[in-house]
Amino acid sequence: MKSIKDVGIVSWGVYFPKYRIKCSDIGKVWGFPPQYSDGLRVYEKTVANIDEDTITMGWEAARYAVARAKIDPKEIEAIYVGTESKPYAVKPSITIIAEALGITPKTLGADLEFACRAASEAMEASIGLISSGMIKYSLVIGSDTAQASPGDVLEFTASSGAAAFILGLRSENIVAYFEGSYSYITDTPDFWRRSLAQYPMHGEQFTGDPAYFAHIISAVKGLMEELGFKPSDFDYVVFHQPNGRFPLKAAARLGFSKEKVLPGLITPMIGNTYNGSALIGLAAVLEVANPGQRILLVPFGSGAGSDAYSIIVEEGVKEKIHLAPTVKELLEDKEYVDYTCYSKYRGLTSKFNF
Amino acid sequence: MSKIYIVGVGLTKIGRFFDKGLRELFAEAASKALEEIGNENVQALIVGNMMSSSLSEQDNLGALLADHAGLGKIPAFKVEAACGSGGAAVYTGYSLIASGLFDVVMVGGVEKQTEYPTRIVSKALAQAADAEYELFYGISFTGLNALIMRLYMDTYNVSRDEMSVWPVLMHKNASKNPYAQLRFEVTKDQVAKSIVIADPIRLLDSSPIGDGAAALILASEKVARKLSDTPIEVAGIGMATDHIYVAYRENLLSLEATVLSAKGAYRMAKIEPKDIDVAEVHDAFTVLGFINMEDLGFSERGKTPKLMDEGRFWPGDKPTVNPSGGLKARGHPVGATGVYQVAEVAMQLRGDFPGIKVEGDVGLAQSIGGLGTTVTTLVLKR
Amino acid sequence: MKISVPRVWRELKSHYLLEASVCTKCGKIHYPPRTICDNCKNHKLIRRKLSGEGEVLTYTVQYVVLEGYREHAPIIFAIVKLKEGVNVLAPLTDVKPENVRVGLKVTAVLRKITEDGDLGLIKYGIKFKPMKEFRNEGNVAYESEKRTRKNS
Numbered sequence: 001m002k003s004i005k006d007v008g009i010v011s012w013g014v015y016f017p018k019y020r021i022k023c024s025d026i027g028k029v030w031g032f033p034p035q036y037s038d039g040l041r042v043y044e045k046t047v048a049n050i051d052e053d054t055i056t057m058g059w060e061a062a063r064y065a066v067a068r069a070k071i072d073p074k075e076i077e078a079i080y081v082g083t084e085s086k087p088y089a090v091k092p093s094i095t096i097i098a099e100a101l102g103i104t105p106k107t108l109g110a111d112l113e114f115a116c117r118a119a120s121e122a123m124e125a126s127i128g129l130i131s132s133g134m135i136k137y138s139l140v141i142g143s144d145t146a147q148a149s150p151g152d153v154l155e156f157t158a159s160s161g162a163a164a165f166i167l168g169l170r171s172e173n174i175v176a177y178f179e180g181s182y183s184y185i186t187d188t189p190d191f192w193r194r195s196l197a198q199y200p201m202h203g204e205q206f207t208g209d210p211a212y213f214a215h216i217i218s219a220v221k222g223l224m225e226e227l228g229f230k231p232s233d234f235d236y237v238v239f240h241q242p243n244g245r246f247p248l249k250a251a252a253r254l255g256f257s258k259e260k261v262l263p264g265l266i267t268p269m270i271g272n273t274y275n276g277s278a279l280i281g282l283a284a285v286l287e288v289a290n291p292g293q294r295i296l297l298v299p300f301g302s303g304a305g306s307d308a309y310s311i312i313v314e315e316g317v318k319e320k321i322h323l324a325p326t327v328k329e330l331l332e333d334k335e336y337v338d339y340t341c342y343s344k345y346r347g348l349t350s351k352f353n354f
Numbered sequence: 355m356s357k358i359y360i361v362g363v364g365l366t367k368i369g370r371f372f373d374k375g376l377r378e379l380f381a382e383a384a385s386k387a388l389e390e391i392g393n394e395n396v397q398a399l400i401v402g403n404m405m406s407s408s409l410s411e412q413d414n415l416g417a418l419l420a421d422h423a424g425l426g427k428i429p430a431f432k433v434e435a436a437c438g439s440g441g442a443a444v445y446t447g448y449s450l451i452a453s454g455l456f457d458v459v460m461v462g463g464v465e466k467q468t469e470y471p472t473r474i475v476s477k478a479l480a481q482a483a484d485a486e487y488e489l490f491y492g493i494s495f496t497g498l499n500a501l502i503m504r505l506y507m508d509t510y511n512v513s514r515d516e517m518s519v520w521p522v523l524m525h526k527n528a529s530k531n532p533y534a535q536l537r538f539e540v541t542k543d544q545v546a547k548s549i550v551i552a553d554p555i556r557l558l559d560s561s562p563i564g565d566g567a568a569a570l571i572l573a574s575e576k577v578a579r580k581l582s583d584t585p586i587e588v589a590g591i592g593m594a595t596d597h598i599y600v601a602y603r604e605n606l607l608s609l610e611a612t613v614l615s616a617k618g619a620y621r622m623a624k625i626e627p628k629d630i631d632v633a634e635v636h637d638a639f640t641v642l643g644f645i646n647m648e649d650l651g652f653s654e655r656g657k658t659p660k661l662m663d664e665g666r667f668w669p670g671d672k673p674t675v676n677p678s679g680g681l682k683a684r685g686h687p688v689g690a691t692g693v694y695q696v697a698e699v700a701m702q703l704r705g706d707f708p709g710i711k712v713e714g715d716v717g718l719a720q721s722i723g724g725l726g727t728t729v730t731t732l733v734l735k736r
Numbered sequence: 737m738k739i740s741v742p743r744v745w746r747e748l749k750s751h752y753l754l755e756a757s758v759c760t761k762c763g764k765i766h767y768p769p770r771t772i773c774d775n776c777k778n779h780k781l782i783r784r785k786l787s788g789e790g791e792v793l794t795y796t797v798q799y800v801v802l803e804g805y806r807e808h809a810p811i812i813f814a815i816v817k818l819k820e821g822v823n824v825l826a827p828l829t830d831v832k833p834e835n836v837r838v839g840l841k842v843t844a845v846l847r848k849i850t851e852d853g854d855l856g857l858i859k860y861g862i863k864f865k866p867m868k869e870f871r872n873e874g875n876v877a878y879e880s881e882k883r884t885r886k887n888s
Binding site (some may be wrong): 365473477494505597 | 743749767805808823838849852
């Protein structure tokens with residue numbers, strides 16, 4: 001898909017909690033084989049504080065995006081959050097975020113759901129809205145406090161974090177622009193959570209080939225075919241990163257070198273932040289990429305679908321990096337918690353409302 | 355203006371009375387006060403109480419208590435100013451007589467706190483703060499006072515042990531008071547090692563949760579001598595309020611409402627702080643005791659802990675502070691406390707307080723609601 | 737229902753955005769917002785968002801908490817002096833009690849304050865967290881991963 005007018009990324013903002021639990025601690029509690037999580041190439045994951053949720057983290061990421069945007073926040077005319085961990089099952093999260101950013105009331109807004117890909121859908125929709133001239137700027141947030149049943153292998157990776165991007169027409173103020181994108185969705189039930197269930201279920205190995213790999217590879221191949229690119233045309237590759245292994249495997253199958261993936265592979269240090277996952281990776285790449293370089297961004301959501309985007313880095317990127325915390329800075333600001341504290345913070349213990 | 359007198363007092367012991375409710379507690383105190391005036395009729399009842407609504411699901415308290423204390427179908431209503439409800443009730447009762455509407459008014463105070471666990475009582479107490487901007491965040495009353503205690507200690511460079519002299523003296527005084535809730539002595543070491551409630555406030559810096567009731571009978575000059583041989587004059591009375599949102603205040607180490615209410619009471623009584631022989635001051639927490647001593651004009655800013663450590667304000671000194679044991683150790687039945695304080699000072703001046711006795715003619719009682727938000731100060735004379 | 741719906745709604749801007757009232761006559765800033773200026777009695781006040789940046793003036797670590805707050809305990813409360821000279825009371829978050837001190841520079845963030853059981857409203861508001869001075873250059877992920885791996 002190509003927009004009529006070029007749409008760009010005006011700014012980015014990332015937030016993930018400072019608390020971390022070592023995956024080896026989780027493995028010990030539930031009696032997994034030693035070094036089990038090393039096989040997933042995930043070593044630590046973020047733990048949201050007791051007072052954090054999708055809304056507060058989404059707000060903080062958005063605040064940093066606003067700080068880097070150098071625009072009047074009132075000109076943001078659409079604001080979306082993609083999440084699968086809504087604090088309210090019914091009641092938009094986005095209205096709270098928008099109100100707390102001071103950009104209500106004249107704006108479009110919604111919470112989107114498509115597992116880990118919802119924020120990417122918001123990105124596609126925003127590109128359309130901006131390119132058509134309907135709105136000036138859109139704020140797209142991916143935020144999740146990912147749930148996993150204690151003892152499930154998913155618990156090694158399900159973590160908390162958020163990323164936000166402000167999109168607008170290509171101009172001098174943007175940091176990158178979209179050359180085109182390709183979306184690919186099918187009904188593939190690899191991962192789900194029923195409406196009143198506390199934790200999701202998944203098809204374990206079924207989440208791999210028929211789901212993650214099939215959709216990502218198809219989207220990337222579709223994009224390259226439509227735009228006439230080959231793997232060597234891309235300088236960086238950012239896939240959805242449910243663990244540290246899948247993105248490298250997908251890259252290998254598509255013919256991308258490991259070196260193109262590693263700068264945007266953040267999951268090994270923070271876990272899978274679901275809707276934040278690929279987008280935090282993109283932010284990390286923007287913080288190191290040079291103008292003119294081409295980034296392949298490929299979010300994926302279970303159920304299942306994937307979008308592949310080709311993004312060109314623009315001159316404006318360098319001066320915006322330090323207007324808000326960088327991914328690297330957030331990675332280094334950390335404090336470990338033990339499993340007991342983690343289970344309190346994540347609400348894994350049942351208690352009276354004292 | 356003609357003078358107004360205290361002609362009768364009645365107190366219950368303060369404690370955890372699981373077997374008594376608001377009506378039983380108050381009837382006991384009211385009966386004792388009425389006995390002192392030969393069971394003559396009172397014309398109106400004013401009750402100081404904070405939490406009957408939140409902890410006992412009881413509003414319309416005036417009617418309930420007038421009825422159960424056997425006072426007849428007289429005008430009766432509750433006055434609420436958080437922990438300062440008692441002082442505010444006395445202020446109201448005084449005004450009713452000063453206005454000429456009545457000659458004999460009973461001012462009562464009652465609080466029933468022990469109906470629920472601490473977390474619920476603490477929540478009810480914290481409603482004394484700004485509900486929308488302080489209680490909103492879950493700060494307790496102890497928490498608010500702890501903010502002030504840290505500032506006091508930092509500003510004046512006062513150590514933990516120096517602060518502890520307050521609870522030590524209060525417990526010592528209370529150990530002789532038959533009405534007191536905490537009738538045991540403590541050491542500085544015990545204070546420093548007691549559990550932390552809201553750092554730096556420890557358990558032994560805090561007044562206890564307890565139930566109690568007190569009653570006073572106020573009378574006009576016209577009838578006072580007919581009702582009592584030892585009437586005590588309310589020579590001065592002052593009341594003031596302050597910003598409820600504590601952070602809004604310019605000076606966090608002085609309670610302006612205390613300064614203003616005391617100024618009013620001193621002016622009316624034509625006395626100065628140095629004339630006062632005995633004072634019952636508000637010390638729900640250690641730090642408030644010290645700040646109040648300074649705001650009432652008994653001591654210089656930041657110097658009270660040191661002075662008290664050197665023996666100032668102990669029994670025998672002028673003024674003697676809180677011979678009852680204060681809120682800290684006599685106890686703090688919230689809305690009744692202000693009435694206790696006035697009754698205790700009246701008893702001191704009459705010479706029949708059953709605990710530590712103070713010789714003298716002039717006494718002071720200071721009742722605070724919130725963190726110095728509503729303050730009533732009274733000067734009593736023999 | 738323990739959290740009032742109209743109240744949470746009515747107070748949104750002062751709690752989410754630290755919106756204060758400012759006197760159009762004498763310029764005094766009031767937080768919480770007022771309807772009448774306490775300095776000059778002026779009724780014409782406008783609303784302005786405060787910076788949310790300031791330093792700790794005094795603080796407490798509250799261990800005995802009110803009904804509904806046990807999971808947040810101990811709660812650190814502070815009076816924060818904002819850049820505008822306005823004092824605000826709020827909890828501190830993302831900081832250990834032993835790392836709090838008077839003078840600590842802090843910044844306001846949106847956090848969950850409490851919730852009304854499993855069914856009622858979630859109350860959001862500002863808390864303060866330590867301000868960080870970040871200035872790191874270089875590649876993000878690659879070195880970090882090596883270090884993290886070594887550490888695990």
